[in-house]
Amino acid sequence: MDKVYNQKGVEERIYRQWEERGYFSPNKDKTGKEYSIILPPTNANGALHFGHAMYVVEDILIRFHRMKGLNVLWLPGTDHAGIETQFVFEKKLKEIGKSRFDFDKDTLYEMIKQYVDQNRGGIEKQLRSLGFSLDWTKEKYTLDEDIVKIVYDTFKKLFDDGLIYRAEKLVNYCTFDGTSFSDLEVVYEERKDPLYYIKYGPLVLATTRPETKFGDTAVAVNPDDQRFRKYIGKEIEIETVLGKTNMKVIADKMVDMGFGTGVVKITPAHDFDDYEVSLRHNLPMVRVINYDGTMNEKAGKFKGMYVKQARKAIVEEMQKKELIDHIDENYVHRIGLCYKCKNPIEPLPLEQWFINMQPLKKDAVGAVKKGLIKIHPKKFEKTYYQIIDNYKDWNISRQIVWGIKIPAWKCRECQKWTVTNGEAPEKCANCASKKIFQDPDTFDTWFSSGQWPYATLKTTNSLKFYPTSVMETGYDILRAWVVRMTMLGIYIQKRLGVENKEKQIPFRNVVLHGLVNDPFGKKMSKSKGNVINPIDLVDQYGADAVRFALVYGTALGNDQSLSYPKLDAMRKFTNKLWNMARLIELKRAQAKWSSASFYGFDDLRNLKLNKSDKEWIEKVEALSENVTKLIDKYDFNHASQNLYEFTWHQFADIYLEDVKKRINEEFNASIDPASMIVLESLYLVLLKLLHPFVPFVTEEIYKRLWGKDDYLIVSKWPYDEKTKD
């Protein structure tokens, strides 16, 4: 054995050997208990991030349970990541002076598909280099035909059940990206904008958006506001830049008497609050802004101008006509921006598909309340409830091409929709007209990934693993993904006729890890240029050191900053393990001992031993129990810390030093064979306990020291107890 452990070449070789022997796949013949995790689908366009390395938590669980003898499945997959990917692709187009409008939708789709296919595999390589024992034979993709089929099925079922409806509602629309977004995809930014005080007949009101006044359908005041009582219910005549018009004054408690003048213009088509008011008061919705961000004919001579230009022009015109009372130039407010292109989100009315979330909420809350799904760490339970509580109906249509087309066809004759489970219908289901056309929109990416556990297990013929044991992911997508999976997962099972509530849920445990920041505690982001690729660290420190560093010293669910000193310490630890093996090899020779057969704790105790050996057996067994319990509790932090501390500062520093001394003293003489057996057996126990954390070096040592034909990855976990997951 080399003096120093060098992982280069070793890791790749061992990974290949494991994979070739099929150790990553469930054992078909095994009738034992199932244990399964589905890897959160990674972005198919190849975007890397450190979250992927944190999936080491899953590998630890998988290896641990595999060694415990359970039938284990860890299933990888990729996500087409609709908006994300199309956005990246459009940026590429822009670099060559093109835009999506230069291509028809089918061509654009094909181009993106090719682009994605070229970039696939990057993340897979990364996951492999980290040693993840994923069953690659079952890898799925959200655009696989059989997955898409299930997505269609679910849509149709929801539609048939009346849980999906088509409605014109105000949506978050980005006029630059040409699509609507869910509330989650809007980011807010504080800005200083002028607040215009506009004369509205006898009233004055404050607004930041004078250009939308052509879409006003009322003026509102607070019902308790004495100042304006006499106007409520009346029509007032107002002068505008386009001439005189009448406006009704309504009373609504949403008006804050203290803000501005206490008078608000109501523009239902371009403001979310106004939209709500319009529903309460039956006000008409007048749209004055087009989907490309220009003003429409309602804006008269301002038609065709972009919103920003129009605002300026209108204000100038109003000033000329003395319709502006005054302007507050220092008004600070928050405006919604597109999370992708950072342009202002324009609230626009648009016909979209929505899922009625109300009926789905109850089951998702109940599953956690009843303890069918457990969330770790527990602190995220509150967040979970809060998220569900705030859920509004889910807009699942996106006006982009990169995604799964919505299987709905509209009739030109009767205007009704025909929904199928994928196949194009010949005629309208309502009036039998053949003049039908498919909705050009695609599904929100999360609608497909929200069905991931059932879809992947069904299509890989692995339904016996449903529900999965653990869903492990970053806490940042608890809202976007985990909650939706819970809702859709339960819905699908109920719809399949599954009545047992324990079988309806998609997973029994939710485990959430924290985020990895850069060494200065700053969030890694491409724009800041502080992104670190885990593969580079694996090259430098070895996968084992990276893995150990990520779970050591950080409580589950807490963020951590990448620490080079820690990585270094962990690399030294793998080297320490290696040298412990060298010592054993050496002492073996000195003691004229040729490899031991292994003994379990009970067998060891039956040997004739000195007091010291006996004590160490007890200590290692206690450690085994401790580590087992900690992993069961998802406390990888303490499991790894205890392993580190014991292995190095107890086992190596005290026990091995003692053994070394004893063998040296009895050099060439008769080292008690029992002592050698204890030494080798206990060291092997440590290797096994450490294997889920540092799989490569432990496997390599196992091969070197004992040269057996079997592998540590499928060896028996040293501590027995009833497995609970």
Added chain:
RNA sequence: GGAUUCGUAGCUCAGUUGGUUAGAGCGUUGCAUUGACAUUGCAAAGGUCAGAGGUUCGAAUCCUCUCGGAUCCACCA
């Protein structure tokens, strides 16, 4: 505005249901060592556990407030 969370040695962080001298890694200092270990071993220094008050026989740990940081949600003309 609502909620969550954090503020522990120079740095990065642990601290499980409140219980004796508050822990680790890295760093620092001293000694030893190259006969398992790009070393490693032994030892040391270093903390008013953000601040104030309260509950308790006893609090870093529970409660209240203040200060400071982070995140999530709601987004008001």
